[in-house]
Amino acid sequence: MDGAGRLLRDALERGARTPRGRVMLVLHLSRLRAPAPRAYHRRIARAMLQDTAQRHDGQLFPLGNGDLAMLCRSEDTGGAPAVAGMIAEPAQLPELLGRLFRADLPDPARLVSLWSLDGALASAMAYVDTPDRPETEFGRSPQKDRRSGEGPGQGGLGQGGLGQTAAVDAIALLAGGRNLESIMQRQTAVSLGGAGQRGVRPIFREVTFSIAELEARLSAREGADATGQATADPFLFRHLAGRLDARMLETMRTHLAAGSPLDALGAMPMHLNLTVGGVLSDAFARLAEECEAAAHPLGIEISMVEACLDGATFVQARRAVDRAGMRFVLDGVSHMALMLTRPAAMAPDLLKLDWSPRMAEFVDGEREALDAAVAAFGANRIVLHRAETESALHWGLARGIRQFQGRHVDAMLGAGRIRDCGMSAGCTLGQCIGREAAVALPGRAGCGNPALLEAGAAPRPVTVPA
Amino acid sequence: MNTSVAAAQTASRLALLICECVDTGVARRVLLVRLSGLPRVLARPHHLRLIQDALAPLASASRAQTFHLPSGDIAIVWRGAEEAALARTKRALDCLFEDASVAEPARLLAVMHLPDDAVALRAEIGAGGDAPVPISPFAGRPFDPSGLVRLEQALAQADIARFVRRERIRTIEPGALDSGDSETGGFRLAWERRFLAAEDVAAALTPGVALRTDPWLFARLTRTFDRRMLALLSAPAELHGAGPFSLDLNVASLLGPEFTRFDAALPRLLRGQVTIDLVAPDILADLAAFGFARDFARERGYRLGLRGVGAELAPVLPAGRLGFDFVHLRWAEAWAGLAPDLASMSPAAIVLAGADTAEAVAWGRAQGVTLFQGAAVA
Numbered sequence: 001m002d003g004a005g006r007l008l009r010d011a012l013e014r015g016a017r018t019p020r021g022r023v024m025l026v027l028h029l030s031r032l033r034a035p036a037p038r039a040y041h042r043r044i045a046r047a048m049l050q051d052t053a054q055r056h057d058g059q060l061f062p063l064g065n066g067d068l069a070m071l072c073r074s075e076d077t078g079g080a081p082a083v084a085g086m087i088a089e090p091a092q093l094p095e096l097l098g099r100l101f102r103a104d105l106p107d108p109a110r111l112v113s114l115w116s117l118d119g120a121l122a123s124a125m126a127y128v129d130t131p132d133r134p135e136t137e138f139g140r141s142p143q144k145d146r147r148s149g150e151g152p153g154q155g156g157l158g159q160g161g162l163g164q165t166a167a168v169d170a171i172a173l174l175a176g177g178r179n180l181e182s183i184m185q186r187q188t189a190v191s192l193g194g195a196g197q198r199g200v201r202p203i204f205r206e207v208t209f210s211i212a213e214l215e216a217r218l219s220a221r222e223g224a225d226a227t228g229q230a231t232a233d234p235f236l237f238r239h240l241a242g243r244l245d246a247r248m249l250e251t252m253r254t255h256l257a258a259g260s261p262l263d264a265l266g267a268m269p270m271h272l273n274l275t276v277g278g279v280l281s282d283a284f285a286r287l288a289e290e291c292e293a294a295a296h297p298l299g300i301e302i303s304m305v306e307a308c309l310d311g312a313t314f315v316q317a318r319r320a321v322d323r324a325g326m327r328f329v330l331d332g333v334s335h336m337a338l339m340l341t342r343p344a345a346m347a348p349d350l351l352k353l354d355w356s357p358r359m360a361e362f363v364d365g366e367r368e369a370l371d372a373a374v375a376a377f378g379a380n381r382i383v384l385h386r387a388e389t390e391s392a393l394h395w396g397l398a399r400g401i402r403q404f405q406g407r408h409v410d411a412m413l414g415a416g417r418i419r420d421c422g423m424s425a426g427c428t429l430g431q432c433i434g435r436e437a438a439v440a441l442p443g444r445a446g447c448g449n450p451a452l453l454e455a456g457a458a459p460r461p462v463t464v465p466a
Numbered sequence: 467m468n469t470s471v472a473a474a475q476t477a478s479r480l481a482l483l484i485c486e487c488v489d490t491g492v493a494r495r496v497l498l499v500r501l502s503g504l505p506r507v508l509a510r511p512h513h514l515r516l517i518q519d520a521l522a523p524l525a526s527a528s529r530a531q532t533f534h535l536p537s538g539d540i541a542i543v544w545r546g547a548e549e550a551a552l553a554r555t556k557r558a559l560d561c562l563f564e565d566a567s568v569a570e571p572a573r574l575l576a577v578m579h580l581p582d583d584a585v586a587l588r589a590e591i592g593a594g595g596d597a598p599v600p601i602s603p604f605a606g607r608p609f610d611p612s613g614l615v616r617l618e619q620a621l622a623q624a625d626i627a628r629f630v631r632r633e634r635i636r637t638i639e640p641g642a643l644d645s646g647d648s649e650t651g652g653f654r655l656a657w658e659r660r661f662l663a664a665e666d667v668a669a670a671l672t673p674g675v676a677l678r679t680d681p682w683l684f685a686r687l688t689r690t691f692d693r694r695m696l697a698l699l700s701a702p703a704e705l706h707g708a709g710p711f712s713l714d715l716n717v718a719s720l721l722g723p724e725f726t727r728f729d730a731a732l733p734r735l736l737r738g739q740v741t742i743d744l745v746a747p748d749i750l751a752d753l754a755a756f757g758f759a760r761d762f763a764r765e766r767g768y769r770l771g772l773r774g775v776g777a778e779l780a781p782v783l784p785a786g787r788l789g790f791d792f793v794h795l796r797w798a799e800a801w802a803g804l805a806p807d808l809a810s811m812s813p814a815a816i817v818l819a820g821a822d823t824a825e826a827v828a829w830g831r832a833q834g835v836t837l838f839q840g841a842a843v844a
Binding site for chain 1: 610611612614618680681682683685686718721729746750753754755758759762765776777778781788
């Protein structure tokens with residue numbers, strides 16, 4: 001039992017001596033669906049419970065597993081002055097908290113426990129004495145949040161060293177040297193089965209800078225962990241993306257103009273993820289000319305956040321993509337965005353829907369809403385992105401989505417290549433996946449069958465989930 | 467993230483108005499209040515609030531516009547005879563300055579005539595004689611990460627009260643729709659938007675930096691603005707006697723400790739009278755956090771607005787489905803001939819922003835819009 005648990009037990013024992021009119025409420029933040037609980041969940045919950053505790057002669061106990069327990073009187077003691085309608089009575093809290101947390105835990109009965117010390121002391125005591133209530137990092141350090149964005153300088157290097165803004169600036173500068181191909185990567189998207197076909201058909205390759213590699217280089221330079229710094233703040237990440245655009249566009253144009261091996265391109269269409277500013281730049285116009293001359297199809301991906309920064313500028317960029325004869329892909333669409341907004345109004349040729357395990361956990365109502373949103377947009381124009389697991393593929397296929405991109409797809413393609421490659425005896429699956437992702441030739445060193453690597457998929461179909 | 471309206475209320479827009487007066491010969495009058503000449507001890511938030519109140523008779527005149535200059539000075543420009551309002555305002559200001567024992571109260575006020583005093587007024591707003599006035603929010607050094615860090619550090623120590631601005635959102639008086647009175651008397655105050663004048667902050671703390679050259683770094687900066695603004699409004703008595711108002715915030719700020727303190731300090735009478743305005747890129751960056759923040763705000767009695775929406779994004783962002791009470795729709799002149807697709811929006815939920823002309827107001831009224839923000843209804 002953690003320290004707060006012991007304090008709660010002591011308080012509960014004291015309360016049990018005069019149990020009448022006393023209650024114990026537990027807000028089970030530890031039961032929220034991932035990626036919750038986040039730091040703000042606890043901060044807001046604590047503020048709300050604190051109001052009630054003050055007015056009802058109570059006390060809060062933040063427990064090691066992240067749960068919040070409150071002991072208080074059930075009747076108003078006339079303590080702190082009540083703000084009209086704003087301070088909930090203990091009996092009102094289950095309903096109120098249930099409403100507030102319904103997106104993260106649809107079953108309110110699992111979210112809040114409310115025990116009267118007069119009649120349910122044993123249940124309260126049993127909760128406190130639960131031996132298998134594991135401590136969580138969130139419970140120990142409630143300020144930690146997997147997706148910070150809540151304040152400057154969170155995380156290793158951002159907190160103790162450069163600061164988050166300077167870290168992002170340093171990452172952008174690291175992408176300014178030569179040999180940019182060594183920090184670029186590609187990922188193949190596929191179409192699975194459908195229309196009487198079996199197997200896996202590559203449909204495009206997305207080329208990006210490897211943010212992880214850039215962060216690793218910054219870590220090495222600063223002697224501190226920079227993991228996650230580039231993406232910790234969505235606004236700073238968009239700034240970084242804008243600075244990387246120019247380098248990406250120029251690198252790709254140089255490849256095309258020089259008639260170099262076009263390592264990144266291969267035979268299938270290439271997709272670039274650009275900012276609106278990048279699309280409206282001269283560098284993009286030059287690349288478009290080279291693509292046209294080389295008759296190489298290109299797709300332009302723009303994230304929904306980026307597109308919604310300034311609608312008028314986005315429309316200009318959208319027209320520039322059309323004029324260049326390129327495919328427009330709306331990237332970074334979460335399942336909530338698909339349900340709450342109308343991305344179809346942006347008229348994308350394709351939409352990249354970000355996979356989240358939560359999508360498979362939706363209960364009635366939520367599930368129907370998401371399915372309806374998928375159907376309304378058109379499953380045939382959706383690419384299920386970040387498909388890291390087989391369950392992502394199952395979820396998509398069950399809804400008519402047949403286009404996928406993500407680590408699980410990488411593994412499927414790699415497994416197929418290793419199976420069909422006559423020179424794969426000494427290769428691991430990880431090596432084969434890594435080599436296929438490499439844009440530069442050195443990253444593919446060790447592969448004895450570059451033609452198969454370049455093709456992405458093996459000629460014989462690999463197993464597609466039923 | 468468009469705050470061009472905020473930017474336009476400053477020196478650049480006043481400079482354009484001066485040019486217009488010179489070019490067209492249209493006469494206007496100006497009351498210049500040199501707040502920059504106030505001793506620091508007399509420029510605290512409650513002093514500034516009293517001054518704002520004193521300015522109200524003139525500022526609320528039907529054809530008056532208020533400009534908050536980078537220096538902290540305020541210029542009210544109006545057309546037509548407003549002698550009574552001017553006299554009331556001057557009397558109130560004289561009393562204030564006298565009570566505050568200002569050394570040379572007369573030096574703090576100037577009444578000017580345009581176009582005759584154009585050169586003098588341009589000098590006052592910082593352009594200096596015939597030198598060109600910067601009119602673009604993009605003029606200056608590009609905003610870069612080191613500039614952001616410097617500005618955030620400077621903000622930590624700065625007294626931001628002098629950069630707080632107010633903007634009125636007005637609604638059509640009941641019955642005005644039938645009477646067709648759209649020019650002056652048909653509107654009443656619905657609420658005030660309270661915000662920090664970003665360009666003025668930058669001009670004072672890190673001069674020469676053009677904030678809008680990097681919209682994402684600017685978006686990041688607004689979180690610091692949020693924290694400072696919330697801290698300012700949480701000060702004891704800061705909101706004493708305040709009417710309904712709105713705040714521009716980010717989702718992270720709504721879920722931050724400063725908002726919790728602001729919420730605790732909010733006077734009881736204002737509960738249910740405060741609107742929190744958010745922008746689309748911020749909510750889309752983390753819709754899960756937005757959903758939680760939205761529900762939390764509702765539980766605490768706040769209304770929610772979506773601002774910075776133009777005709778292009780209106781069909782993409784159904785405000786009702788996202789859970790907003792209002793959407794601030796930016797007026798565009800092109801709408802006069804061709805209305806955008808607003809089928810997804812309830813007119814009652816629209817605040818027509820940038821309604822600077824009678825044409826904009828007429829368009830809004832024809833659409834059933836009842837809430838307006840802009841010079842035409844200021």
